[in-house]
Amino acid sequence: MTTELAANGKPFVHHHGAHCETAVTSALFRYQGVDISEPMVFGIGSGIFFGHLPFLKMTGLPITAFRAKPGAVFRKAAKRLGVDFVVKTFRDPQKGMDELKQVLKTGQIVGLATNLYWLPYMSERHRWNFSGHNIIALREIEGGFRVSDPTIGEPVDCTADGLEQARFVPGPLNPRGHMYYINSVNLHPDLRQACIKGMKDSCNAMLKIPLPIFGVRGIRFLAKKVVKSLDKLGFQEACRHLAGTVRWVEETGTGGAGFRYMYAAFLQEAAELFGSDELADLSKEMTAIGDNWREFSVTAARIIKQRGKEEETFAKAGRLMLNCADREETLFKNLQKVVKKLKA
Amino acid sequence: MELEKEIFKDGMPKGYYTQNDNGKYVLETNHCWSEEVCVAVIVSEVRANIEKARKEVLSGLKSPLYYHMEVRQMDPKFLAKAAGIAVFRVKRHMRPEIFAKLKPSVLERYAAVLAVSLEELKTVPNR
Numbered sequence: 001m002t003t004e005l006a007a008n009g010k011p012f013v014h015h016h017g018a019h020c021e022t023a024v025t026s027a028l029f030r031y032q033g034v035d036i037s038e039p040m041v042f043g044i045g046s047g048i049f050f051g052h053l054p055f056l057k058m059t060g061l062p063i064t065a066f067r068a069k070p071g072a073v074f075r076k077a078a079k080r081l082g083v084d085f086v087v088k089t090f091r092d093p094q095k096g097m098d099e100l101k102q103v104l105k106t107g108q109i110v111g112l113a114t115n116l117y118w119l120p121y122m123s124e125r126h127r128w129n130f131s132g133h134n135i136i137a138l139r140e141i142e143g144g145f146r147v148s149d150p151t152i153g154e155p156v157d158c159t160a161d162g163l164e165q166a167r168f169v170p171g172p173l174n175p176r177g178h179m180y181y182i183n184s185v186n187l188h189p190d191l192r193q194a195c196i197k198g199m200k201d202s203c204n205a206m207l208k209i210p211l212p213i214f215g216v217r218g219i220r221f222l223a224k225k226v227v228k229s230l231d232k233l234g235f236q237e238a239c240r241h242l243a244g245t246v247r248w249v250e251e252t253g254t255g256g257a258g259f260r261y262m263y264a265a266f267l268q269e270a271a272e273l274f275g276s277d278e279l280a281d282l283s284k285e286m287t288a289i290g291d292n293w294r295e296f297s298v299t300a301a302r303i304i305k306q307r308g309k310e311e312e313t314f315a316k317a318g319r320l321m322l323n324c325a326d327r328e329e330t331l332f333k334n335l336q337k338v339v340k341k342l343k344a
Numbered sequence: 345m346e347l348e349k350e351i352f353k354d355g356m357p358k359g360y361y362t363q364n365d366n367g368k369y370v371l372e373t374n375h376c377w378s379e380e381v382c383v384a385v386i387v388s389e390v391r392a393n394i395e396k397a398r399k400e401v402l403s404g405l406k407s408p409l410y411y412h413m414e415v416r417q418m419d420p421k422f423l424a425k426a427a428g429i430a431v432f433r434v435k436r437h438m439r440p441e442i443f444a445k446l447k448p449s450v451l452e453r454y455a456a457v458l459a460v461s462l463e464e465l466k467t468v469p470n471r
Contacts, residue, residue, distance in 0.1 A: 016359050016371060016373075017359055017371070018358070018359040018360060018361055018371060038371075039361070039369065057419075059386075059390070059417050059419075060419065117416070117417060118459075122356075123356050124387060125383050125387055126356065127417075128386075128390075128417055129416075129417050129418065129422070151356075151358050151359070152356050153356075153357070165459060169426075170425070170426035170427070170428075170457055239385070240385065240389065242382075243381075243382040243385040243386055244382075244386070246378055246379070246381075246382040247379075247382050247383060247386060250375070250376055250378060250379040250382070251358075251379050251382070251383055261360070261361040261362065261369070262361050264361075264369065265361050265369035268368070268369055287363065294376060294378075297376065297378040297379070297382075298376070298377065298378045300378060300382070301377060301378035301380075301381040301382060304381055304382065304385060305381055
């Protein structure tokens with residue numbers, strides 16, 4: 001936790017977060033005076049999701065998303081909390097940078113979507129072509145910007161060239177200088193109503209999308225693929241794909257176990273807010289599901305490291321995943337029932 | 345084994361939600377072992393790709409463009425879309441004899457996308 005000053009001298013407190021977008025959103029809210037935690041934003045913005053996109057590849061590996069698409073969490077959370085916000089994208093990089101400077105001068109802090117590879121301060125293990133990383137620009141400094149990256153402990157300096165490169169990565173999944181900021185907030189938002197909306201939306205996203213690659217069905221799809229991958233791709237390649245999947249589960253700012261722990265934290269907070277024991281039970285179940293995902297990732301790591309060849313197989317990894325799918329299906333069905341009973 | 349420890353010693357720990365003794369969720373920076381393994385697999389693969397590309401360029405099989413593409417972790421499709429050049433042309437430009445004949449205007453487009461100077465684009469580091 002470090003305090004920084006924005007352009008107009010208003011203090012901004014930098015919090016370390018687990019996930020870039022929710023942490024940025026919660027920081028923007030806090031800066032405006034609404035104290036709201038990161039898991040709360042994640043739940044209200046319906047961040048939890050699953051999607052396996054075999055046709056969209058990054059560095060040769062398919063995308064497995066455990067969260068809603070970048071940008072959606074902020075938009076949904078802001079709408080549900082009754083916030084006046086601005087979202088902008090640009091075709092021309094120069095215009096995008098000018099606009100950013102102008103908004104910063106008015107004392108706003110601005111959320112930016114950037115590409116992880118081109119951010120100059122990132123270390124090697126974080127650097128890959130992923131265009132959905134969110135940071136906050138605090139103010140302009142000489143030759144660059146002061147930015148607060150919530151996945152890192154401290155605010156850092158970023159060169160203007162580097163930031164421009166990262167905001168306008170040409171090619172597929174171009175963030176197009178996506179920037180967003182909050183004009184004014186409702187200081188006493190209706191949290192209960194927002195939570196109910198968020199939970200309902202999450203249930204629909206996980207259970208009702210009629211495509212086999214999203215939601216609970218998507219997990220089953222991927223599980224079957226993992227089981228088959230050994231015969232289909234050979235050991236080396238199958239390990240690579242498995243490593244790619246586990247990277248999505250553990251590494252890409254998920255707060256552990258593919259956001260499942262973060263959602264459990266949200267359910268815990270919601271249980272306190274509504275005084276509901278049922279939600280507390282669901283939170284415990286979500287934690288168990290998170291443990292299940294973690295077990296999957298550890299199994300995968302053991303396969304890659306070739307430890308305990310007898311018991312750690314691709315079939316076991318697939319089975320663990322199917323187990324996750326079944327448990328999540330029951331959980332979200334129960335959540336649907338519980339939400340109906342809650343009063344705003 | 346060393347690589348795993350090395351790449352995680354960058355002073356940029358990520359946050360993870362874990363339960364404390366009372367069952368309440370708090371943010372901590374202890375990562376899971378499986379993450380280390382998988383990130384190491386991917387990082388070593390990227391490094392190996394770059395090294396392989398460098399050797400191929402030095403032995404005259406590929407053009408320097410191929411090396412710089414690998415350094416930026418792109419593939420021909422990505423690079424083609426970024427530079428605004430057709431994929432089949434980008435793939436052709438990976439051949440050294442064709443790359444040598446390219447017009448400066450085309451080279452400049454590649455240089456801008458890959459964020460290297462024109463001189464760098466025509467060479468690879470000879471470690």
